[in-house]
Amino acid sequence: MTNDNERYYQPNDIKDALQTIQKLFNTYVDAPLTTELVTYHQKLVNQLQTNLLPLANQSHDQLRVxxxxxxxAVMQDWLKLRLSGKTFGGKMQHYKFVSRQKTQFKRRVHKIRGNANHRASRH
Structure with a gap:
């Protein structure tokens, strides 16, 4: 039987904890909304507010704050959007919201000298 300390992930510092929460958030962004998911999400937001924010303030690290x-803000906006029935349409990257809508370029493939392996694209 394992120890309770070995069961849960213990981050080394604030940056590690933020990366872990960001990774966890991105795993359930598009998942169907259930009461368990909402409770889990609120637990993560609560971790940010009660544990990590005071640590960042205590170490006077304005970047982390x-x-x-x-x-x-992103996590609270996600909850508001999902509760209203709308889709989120993005993910969290570098601790900020990043939209999934990217510019698509039309490509016309031009075969050069008939060799199928070497193709140039002329936009």
């Missing part, structure tokens, strides 16, 4: 605040 700004990152935590932007993460909390």
């Amino acid at each position: 700004d990152q935590i605040n932007s993460m909390m």
Whole structure:
């Protein structure tokens, strides 16, 4: 039987904890909304507010404080959007919201000298 300390992930510092929460958030962004998911999400937001924000304030690290605040804003916006029935349409990257809508370029493939392996694209 394993120890309770070995069962849960223990981050080394604030940056490690933020990366872990960001990774966890991105795994369930598109999942169907259930009461368990909402409770889990609120637990993560609560971790940011009660554990990580005071640690960042205590160490006078303004960059981490700004990152935590932007993460909390994105996570609260996600919950508001999902509860209203809308899709989120993005993910969290570098502790900020990043849209999935990217510019698509039309490509016309032009075969050069008839060799199928070497193709040039002329936009």
